[in-house]
Structure formats: C-alpha cells, structure tokens
Amino acid sequence: MTTVYLIVGLPGAGKTTRAKELEVSESALRLTPDDWQMAVFDTDGPTRWRSKERADQRDRIEGKLVEVGMRAAELGLDVVLDFGLWSRDERSALRWIAAARGLRAQVVYLPVAFEEQRSRVADRYESQPGQFHLSEDELRRWHGPFQAPDEEELHGGDIPAVSAGYATWAHWAAERWPSWPNS
Ligand SMILES: Nc1ncnc2c1ncn2[C@@H]1O[C@H](COP(=O)(O)OP(=O)(O)O)[C@@H](O)[C@H]1O
Ligand SMILES: [Mg+2]
Incomplete structure (x- = not known):
C-alpha cells in the first residue's frame, strides 16, 4: 500500500534529515515547504517569514504540496510531507484525506x-545560507502550542471526529490550507 509519511516535530527536531x-x-x-518558501521568496531577509503575508503564503504553498503529494501517492509513489504538523487536527485531516484515497498515512x-x-x-x-531566523525565546515558547502525537496516532488508530462546524476533515483542510482544492 502506498504510504504518505507525515513528519511531525518542532524546528531542529530533525524532520528534514529524516x-x-x-x-x-x-x-x-519529499515535499519540504521550507525549501519552496526559500526558493520562491529568495529575497526575504531572515525574519520576513514572521509577517502575516508570508505566513498566509506559506499556508498556500502547503496546500499545493498536499494536493501534489496526495496525487503522486494515488499514482503509486510514497510521499513524505515534511511539514512539522504541530496540531493533532492537521494530522487528523491529512490522515483522513489519505484514507479517503485508499492511502496509508504514517505519522x-x-x-x-x-x-x-x-x-x-x-x-x-x-x-546554511537563507535559513529563517528563530529566536531562543520562540523556540522555547513553541513547546507550548506543539501537540505531540499520542500512541493512537503513531500506530494509525481511529481518526478523531472532525470539529463541530465542519462536514468532513476535507472541509477543515480547505480552511487550514486555502489553496487545497478539496476535490
Ligand atoms: N538526530 C540528530 N542528531 C544530531 N543532529 C541532528 C539530528 N537530526 C538532525 N540534526 C541536525 O540538526 C539540524 C536540524 O535538523 P533538520 O533536519 O534541519 O531539522 P528540522 O527539519 O526538524 O528543522 C541540522 O543541522 C541537522 O544536521
Ligand atoms: Mg526542516
């Protein structure tokens, strides 16, 4: 069965290495949004990634990478989404999208x-030239919002129900990643 790998971790965890x-x-x-962001916005200084505009564009890059990744997996290639995926909801959505296409998702x-x-x-x-600048304070603080996967997620257990207000995880994903076509 074709596998979509969902790489989860904070900056410096070793995601891209893995x-x-x-x-x-x-x-x-391998689909690594950092590479795309650095390539497309190559004139950015090391702190520009923090702007709202760039964060929104980053989400749009990720949405297209989800689209191309899921399509490639449907065509039989294993795919690595090197995204970080700090929230359980992001992982649930991608696991659901993979399952709906008959693909295995591995956190x-x-x-x-x-x-x-x-x-x-x-x-x-x-x-490494072109890297985003991350302050020590940011690195420390981000351990707060980061949601480590539980055993259920790591072993491909049941996908949680989608949050209230969304018909399916695909609808949730279309809001999280606005460029994802959801079709
Ligand atoms: N298991 C490891 N042990 C020691 N250093 C590592 C390990 N994994 C990655 N690194 C180093 O740490 C840095 C960050 O790794 P990287 O894979 O870029 O992290 P991420 O993609 O999660 O931000 C790199 O310089 C990499 O060579
Ligand atoms: Mg990385």
Missing part, C-alpha cells in the same frame, strides 16, 4: 529537547 532518509530508503517524493514523530534544539538551530543558521 525526510531525506525516507526519500532514499523508500524511493519517496513520524521526532521529539527534541529544548537545549538540543537550540544548539542545532544555531548551528544550522550559521552553516
């Missing part, structure tokens, strides 16, 4: 402790 491993070991298509969680994260992100910022 995604690149899967790209090789599973002959998978891959990379936990990281703050001190390790801080040193990795600092090293990466120094060594």
Whole structure:
C-alpha cells in the first residue's frame, strides 16, 4: 500500500534529515515547504517569514504540496510531507484525506529537547545560507502550542471526529490550507 509519511516535530527536531532518509530508503517524493518558501521568496531577509503575508503564503504553498503529494501517492509513489504538523487536527485531516484515497498515512514523530534544539538551530543558521531566523525565546515558547502525537496516532488508530462546524476533515483542510482544492 502506498504510504504518505507525515513528519511531525518542532524546528531542529530533525524532520528534514529524516525526510531525506525516507526519500532514499523508500524511493519517496519529499515535499519540504521550507525549501519552496526559500526558493520562491529568495529575497526575504531572515525574519520576513514572521509577517502575516508570508505566513498566509506559506499556508498556500502547503496546500499545493498536499494536493501534489496526495496525487503522486494515488499514482503509486510514497510521499513524505515534511511539514512539522504541530496540531493533532492537521494530522487528523491529512490522515483522513489519505484514507479517503485508499492511502496509508504514517505519522513520524521526532521529539527534541529544548537545549538540543537550540544548539542545532544555531548551528544550522550559521552553516546554511537563507535559513529563517528563530529566536531562543520562540523556540522555547513553541513547546507550548506543539501537540505531540499520542500512541493512537503513531500506530494509525481511529481518526478523531472532525470539529463541530465542519462536514468532513476535507472541509477543515480547505480552511487550514486555502489553496487545497478539496476535490
Ligand atoms: N538526530 C540528530 N542528531 C544530531 N543532529 C541532528 C539530528 N537530526 C538532525 N540534526 C541536525 O540538526 C539540524 C536540524 O535538523 P533538520 O533536519 O534541519 O531539522 P528540522 O527539519 O526538524 O528543522 C541540522 O543541522 C541537522 O544536521
Ligand atoms: Mg526542516
């Protein structure tokens, strides 16, 4: 069965590193929105990613990557969505969208402790041109909103019911990722 890997973790957790491993070991298509954002908005300074405009454009990039990723998986390629996916709802939506297409979704969680994260992100910022600047305070604070996947998610258990107000997870996804065509 074709697999869509959902890579989950905070910045510096090692998501892209793992995604690149899967790209090789599973002959998978790796979709890393950071790469697209840096390529499209290549004149951005290191802090421009924080603007509302850029955050909205980022969501639109992700929506198109969900579209192309799900299509590629339908065509038989394993796909790696190297997104971060901090919220359980995002993961539920993508698991639901995959299941609706007869695809297997596999949540891959990379936990990281703050001190390790801080040193990795600092090293990466120094060594890789074009990286987004992330402050120590941001890195610390983001452990709050981040929702680690539970055992149920990690083992492909039942997908939770969609939040009130949405007919299906596809409707929820169309709001979260406005460029996703939901068809
Ligand atoms: N398991 C690991 N142990 C040590 N360093 C790692 C590990 N995984 C990734 N790194 C390093 O940490 C930095 C961040 O990794 P990266 O994969 O870019 O994280 P993310 O995509 O989650 O932000 C990179 O410089 C990478 O080489
Ligand atoms: Mg990354």
